[in-house]
Every structure is written in C-alpha cells, then in structure tokens.
Amino acid sequence: MTTTSERHVQDPATLRAAMVSELREDTITSESVAAAFSVVPRHLFAPDEPLEAVYDANTPLVTKTGPDGTALSSVSAAHIQAVMLEQAEIEPGMRVLEIGSGGYNAALIAELVGPDGSVTSVDIDPDIVARARACLRAAGYEQVRTVQTDAEYGVPEHAPYDRIIVTVGAWDIPPAWIDQLSVRGRIVVPLRFAGLTRCVAFDYFESGLVSRSYCLGGFVPMQGEGTFTETLVPINGDATLRLDGPDPGFDVPALRKAIHGPRIEQWSGAAFDLPDELELFVVTSAPQVPFLYASQRLVDQGVFTPAVTYGAAILVDGGSFAYRTKRENENTGGWESGVFAYGPQAEAVAVRYVELLRRWAAKYRRRGAALIEYIPTNPGGAAPTGWYAPKRHGVVAVSWP
CATH class of the missing domain: 3.30.310 (TATA-Binding Protein)
Incomplete structure (x- = not known):
C-alpha cells in the first residue's frame, strides 16, 4: 500500500494519483468514483494545508473550529468520502442533496451526476457556505448550488432528490429528508444510535427506510434543530x-x-x-x-x-x-x-x-449481518419488535436475521 511517508514529490497530480491508487486497494470498487477522485483537485478545497496532508486518504481537514478548539466543520477524509459515495451508487443525471458543505465532496458528486444532473449543498453556517462557494468556483464547479439554511428542513425548492448524502453526524432523520426523496431515493447518513455512529445507506420504502449497507464513520455533529447532546x-x-x-x-x-x-x-x-x-x-x-x-x-x-x-x-x-x-x-x-x-x-x-x-x-461473524430500519412516527402505530431506539421523528430498529 502506498503511504504518505513514501510520497516525496509535491506535485498535486502525482499525489492525487497515488491517493486514488491507495483508495482503489482498500475502498473504491467503481470506475466512476475512481474517475471523480482522479480529476477533482482536492488541494483547492484546503489551500492552507500541506499537500501531503491534503492527499493523505485518511486525513480529515478541519476548516473551522469553535472557541474551545472543537472542530465545527471539516473536509472529511477521502477514505470515508469514497465509502459513502460507493454506498450512494450515484448515476449520471441524478439530483443529489448534500447536507454539510465542504465543497470537495460536492465537486465529486458533480462529477458523478454529470452535466444532466444537479447538486445542491446545504450548511447552516454562513462562513462554511461562503468558503465552499469560493472553493467550488476556484475548482471550476460553479454549477453546484450552495444554500445556507438549517438542513433539518432540507431544500424543498430543488426536490425531489434521488440521493441525499449527509456529511455531518445525525441523531435523527427529519421528515423533510424523507419527503424530499424521489421514489428511487436513497439517504446515506452517519446515524447515531445506541451510543454508536454508523454510515447507513437507507433505501426508501413506503413504510420507511431500510438499510442497504452500513459501516463505521465519524463526523462533526449536526447543528441547528438537529442538535443532540448525549x-x-x-x-x-x-x-x-x-x-x-x-x-x-x-x-x-x-x-x-x-x-x-x-x-x-x-x-x-x-x-x-x-x-x-x-x-x-x-x-x-x-x-x-x-x-x-x-x-x-x-x-x-x-x-x-x-x-x-x-x-x-x-x-x-x-x-x-x-x-x-x-x-x-x-x-x-x-x-x-x-x-x-x-x-x-x-x-x-x-x-x-x-x-x-x-x-x-x-x-453473525461477518460484515453487514444487521438489518437497520428507520420507521417514521406513526401515531397509534405498533412499536417495532426486537431492539429499537426512539428518536424525535421516528425510531431506529435493528434486527439480526
């Protein structure tokens, strides 16, 4: 495996190719995702960071911290971005909503949806939105819409979405996200339940959301109405x-x-x-x-x-x-x-x-043995059988078939 310490050439294209090679070994399985990582200039979304750090597949890049030094926003590690994009299975022409704006991931999505698709990226923090817009413009992705609002309500004016990709830690799934999905919709979200966070790819069903896959993943927590304190x-x-x-x-x-x-x-x-x-x-x-x-x-x-x-x-x-x-x-x-x-x-x-x-x-000693479901609140409806965690807008249910 290629490691950062082995990369001595400070040419962005060379470093980017090495990162993609590493991601292909461990994470990327589709040519479309590999192609997106190969062309988007990650360093333009972290201009103040050393190139070695920018193109290290496992290094997140913090873009804003709070008064106490806590990370409020970051460009996620390329490894976890690749995992979530593989989970999303984005196709050309799709409409995609990204919740949590860093700019780079939105550019990757823009490559995946192509000229006939659309990408809307939303964040509650005006500083982050302004930064994402500037970086996207510098990298040549001005077609990406960047919206400053509380993501609890989605962005209805550009719905429905074939994919919603959440790049902040979420404790619940607001009704607006489900309402704004198309009939073939999928939500990929780092969802917290039972003290854990798992990046879950949920497919839409009339009864709620059913997991297609899940994996480890950690993100800065959601702000606004979706905030939750343990x-x-x-x-x-x-x-x-x-x-x-x-x-x-x-x-x-x-x-x-x-x-x-x-x-x-x-x-x-x-x-x-x-x-x-x-x-x-x-x-x-x-x-x-x-x-x-x-x-x-x-x-x-x-x-x-x-x-x-x-x-x-x-x-x-x-x-x-x-x-x-x-x-x-x-x-x-x-x-x-x-x-x-x-x-x-x-x-x-x-x-x-x-x-x-x-x-x-x-x-159950294997990957993906659990079935994770999200069931929106149904007044008068029966509680799920087996293990479940109540949320504000529904319940997360986990079973082991």
Whole structure:
C-alpha cells in the first residue's frame, strides 16, 4: 500500500494519483468514483494545508473550529468520502442533496451526476457556505448550488432528490429528508444510535427506510434543530457513563464501589474479530447498554484496560457491570473474546455478556449481518419488535436475521 511517508514529490497530480491508487486497494470498487477522485483537485478545497496532508486518504481537514478548539466543520477524509459515495451508487443525471458543505465532496458528486444532473449543498453556517462557494468556483464547479439554511428542513425548492448524502453526524432523520426523496431515493447518513455512529445507506420504502449497507464513520455533529447532546452519568472523577437516551437510574454509588472492588474474568472460547460488528451486536441485543469512559489513571492503576479510554460498551446489573476484552488464543484464530466484570453480581453479568459474544461468533461473524430500519412516527402505530431506539421523528430498529 502506498503511504504518505513514501510520497516525496509535491506535485498535486502525482499525489492525487497515488491517493486514488491507495483508495482503489482498500475502498473504491467503481470506475466512476475512481474517475471523480482522479480529476477533482482536492488541494483547492484546503489551500492552507500541506499537500501531503491534503492527499493523505485518511486525513480529515478541519476548516473551522469553535472557541474551545472543537472542530465545527471539516473536509472529511477521502477514505470515508469514497465509502459513502460507493454506498450512494450515484448515476449520471441524478439530483443529489448534500447536507454539510465542504465543497470537495460536492465537486465529486458533480462529477458523478454529470452535466444532466444537479447538486445542491446545504450548511447552516454562513462562513462554511461562503468558503465552499469560493472553493467550488476556484475548482471550476460553479454549477453546484450552495444554500445556507438549517438542513433539518432540507431544500424543498430543488426536490425531489434521488440521493441525499449527509456529511455531518445525525441523531435523527427529519421528515423533510424523507419527503424530499424521489421514489428511487436513497439517504446515506452517519446515524447515531445506541451510543454508536454508523454510515447507513437507507433505501426508501413506503413504510420507511431500510438499510442497504452500513459501516463505521465519524463526523462533526449536526447543528441547528438537529442538535443532540448525549447523557453523561459521572461515576467519579475518573469514570463516566455515556448514553443517547435518558439515565434509567443507574446505581451510581454502587457502581463507584464496584470499580475499586475485585474483578473477575470470563472467556468465551469464541473468536475476537470484526470488533465494530461485534460491538453493534452487543449494544442492540440488550436494553440500555451505556459506554464506559475512564481516565488513563485508572488504566495505569490496572483497574481497566486501555479500551475504556476510548469507550467500552458495558452491561449493567444494579451495582455490577462487565465490559469486553480479548486475549491471544491460537485455537480461535489468534484472539479470543472475553469479559472483565465487577461488583456483587459480577459472575451473573459476565455470563450474560459471554453468551452474547458466543452468539455473535456462532451466527453473525461477518460484515453487514444487521438489518437497520428507520420507521417514521406513526401515531397509534405498533412499536417495532426486537431492539429499537426512539428518536424525535421516528425510531431506529435493528434486527439480526
């Protein structure tokens, strides 16, 4: 694989060709997407960045930060843009709405739809819209419409859209997005549910949206009416639970005591593989699975493994909890999954978690095993069967056929 460190020539065309070659190895499967990446001058959408960074397939380019240094807008990494464009399967002549304007992705879409298609790119931030317009003009893509408004309402004047591509993290899918889809429409959206974000390609059906594919992906969160703030439940100064829904009433004093009590471990005898798919299975196979975030200090003390500094999905039973871990085991293909558990009911919660690990390994150890649906609110309608997460405008339902 070609890496950035191996690229010494500072010619944009050479660097762009190397990036496309790398994307072809890992991500791009269609000639049309490869052709778009080959011709759009990415460096014109990040003129202040070093060319090496601009044409690194895995580097996002921050274009605006808040007072606290938090990224408010960015040109996404080329890798994730390629993934989402492959999910979208854009064809010449299509009408496409992009939610979240950086300019570069809109230019790629313009290449895909061709002269008979149309691209509308919307953002709530007037600075970002002005920047996108200037970059698109400099790169020769003035045909792209850039609109400054709250994307919660879409852009009805240019609807219907055959594709809606969302390049900001969304907690819900507003009714306007679905209403503005054509009958052959598809929404590709980084959707947050159960504490996770997955880039989901939803196809339109009369009953709602049904996933065609999904994958990992992280984006700056949506602003405006679509803003959502996760729930934080501090356990102590070094550990916090995070979840999307309301606090169900965790026994914080008991959990605080459990953290510093004895720990047990149980091993599943099953392979540890595809951790993102396994995590999705765990959080959608049990009610109210929060994520535990803990400090490096607790890791250094041996209380937790380093995984908790990035967030670990835990099962909670009163004042007891368990989270997933792994160890080397040649008999399971290299790694074996297991759990560490804490508290007076540690053994019971560990058994429950290990059962989930075994079930996933036996039945769902592959990419794309889940079916993700978005069902708009239907007053008086029955709740979905299986796991689902209520949203403002509907529910996300996840099943494992």
